[in-house]
Amino acid sequence: MAVAGSLALLATACGSGDDGNSSSGGSSAGSLDGRGPITLASGKDTSGNLQNQLNAWNAAHPNEKVELKELPEDADAQRQQMVQNAQAQSDSYSVLVMDVVWTSEFAANQWITQIPEDKVPDLGKLLPATVETAKYRDKLYAVPMTSDGGLLYYRNDLLAQAGVNQAPKTWDEMKAACTKVLALPAAKGMSCYSGQFEKYEGLTVNFSEAVNSAGGEIVGKDGKPNVNTPEAKAGLEELVNDFKTGVIPKAAITYKEEESRRAFQDGKLVFLRNWPYVYALANKTDGSSKVAGKFAVAPLPGKTGAGVSSLGGHDYAISSFAKNKATAIDFINFMASEERQKANVEKTSQAPTWASLYDDAGLNKQFPYLAPLKASIQNAQPRPRVVKYGDVTAAIQQAAYDSLSGKTQPDQALSDLQTKLQSLITQ
Template sequence: MRFERSHARRTAFVAVAGSLALLATACGSGDKGSSGSGGASTGALEGRGPITLATGKDTSGNLQNQLNAWNAQHPNEKVELKELPEDADAQRQQMVQNAQAKSDAYSVLVMDVVWTSEFAANQWITQIPEDKVPDLGKLLPATVETAKYRDKLYAVPMTSDGGLLYYRSDLLKAAGITEAPKTWDEMKADCTKVQATPAGKGIGCYAGQFEKYEGLTVNFSEAVNSAGGDIVDKDGKPNVNTPEAKAGLTELVNDFKTGVIPKEAITYKEEESRRAFQDGKLLFLRNWPYVYALANKTDGSSKIAGKFAVAPLPGKTGPGVSSLGGHDYAISSYAKNKATAIDFINFMASEARQKANIEKTSQAPTWASLYDDPTLNKQFPYLAPLKASIQNAKPRPRVVKYGDVTAAIQAAAYDALSQKTAPDKALADLQTKLQSLITN
């Protein structure tokens, strides 16, 4: 599951505090976990029985195993998987439509970490008292922040994500390169050296996710952040019409022009880029931790098993900055059986279940202790740098109108990468658009 993926920086939000307060008061009487004609409930975690889990397509193949573990222990409170499209934007659209219809079809929502503000402000998800999540303090603090809106908890972090640089260690070694690149220029120099060797002839240099969808927002944000810029400043105001943002976007534009990024990468989402890398078509790939387990499979699905390694993302003058990704579990305001829903969420967020999940999928956990587990570090040697990546990551804008904001970012970045718009104009227009969407 992707998107991903968020957090610790406060942005300006629309004024909905009054309506949220009234709504919380109205919930005091409870409604056995279902919504009445008065609208959504917040905080009334009541009602027991079967529930559903709405999530993007499970590309890991392990989610149903996790649900089976719950269902075996709770035969009268089983969870049914409602699988949505693979594309994050399509997932969000279906969840929004379900909420606007006040439907109880989805009980628990597997949400990209940047959706919390929008869903909470619109009262589409239920506020969760922190004492209902006993292990909250054992999760990575950065991940917990993704689950909050106006300092109140509306979800529980389930998986985290930090962007990583996957690279063909065998090809770098054959070219006499002993360590992964730390800067964009070093990465391009490494490509030139590898492509000059017999084994590296014809291989593409680098790719990320550049199709016009949420992944492009992430890749654009990482380029800007890794050049020293920000999408929004510390006061939550748009900040993309800057030299730093221009440096980040121009780097991507020029890499497409020169072929450092193959032209077909303009159509890549996570899965397309993963398949290109594990089919041996790329030397470097920016992607999430889930790729590690799939690219290392020895069943014939990957041509590079045992031939790659993982490093931090490169940046303009040194190591780059990842966007914070991941998924949180939230309870629909219109769901029935919310008491079952919160118990299920705690089950899935437990150390045991998160450990079982990373062992099968390589998806980043939110439970802090797992990053220091010796057995896991032997199986997944990238865990230590991943933990640092997550802790130092920057969030995408945490705004109520996130859907409109990310659409604007995607449009501007895509037009620049497609050479329809010059980077200067793309960023100036984006600054104006974001100023109209992000208000105090």
């Protein structure tokens, strides 16, 4: 996340649920010792490939096996379980699969261990934008494992039938294309577009993308909230109006990643905003997808041109309370290797952090979205990198959800959000 480094990291605040014993420096480095079995705490593996990756490690390390501790699918629930585990100073989680926006909070609260950069020999071969997500106060606390940039999935078969020859670059172009497609008999019962609008972390992502794609921001480069602006209003109003007019189906207010993916795969949507992992699943020919071979991907559209993705992805961090940390760092380096990342891309279509894989000819033939995805990641905007991220994202979700569901007008929602963020970020 190249732009992320310019956002101030506010170490004066304590993390959500702080036990009062945190310091701004995070957990110190140097205690990466101990060998033996470890655990990996990860959200539900919707790709179906994580255990295969772990089996490769376990086969080569019979005395240092890793056991998967699978957490819920929902990112907020994952974070909450990790926070509770850390507050209890439990050693039941060794390696944490963390959303890229959790680093500041977990490091400031000393819940994860600082990693000396010389312990990660391939760090310089990873996309610089992803490495920034793993740092707090310029120190490394995790290793980037997968990245993510939002992509626009679209039914190129139906667009072609409707005489639309290229993917839309703006919101207006997307809606104009929908008007033509939905007039086709083949599109009967379909809706135009969806993202993820349930009140959870995905809504923070979709709201952020709408605001950024309209030229706005949530937190400025000076680290101060700046969401009560005409640009942010334009982004939020776009989503609100799309719900009102039916461009976005009413059911989408309940959609997370998987619900929206299934709607697209079931042929209910012309356009879908989602992450790269959807590509492999939507192209399955086992009968689970009705759109296999019938869709393509493009960069997200914006207000007047190309849109701006939120930077997503996951980093692997070592719990401060874990045993066998020497095994943990070796396991992390194994999973971050070019070989393992390539194997994972081939099976899941998840975005790698290893830079050279985006130029791999074989992978580009298999996954033609890699080139636009690399650009999406490099140009992505981060969600606010603040210590009290849990509280900040909850405030964003509440404001956006109330506006999308018609409870609060966009003007009032953004004004209230500005006030709330000022209280959270300046404490």
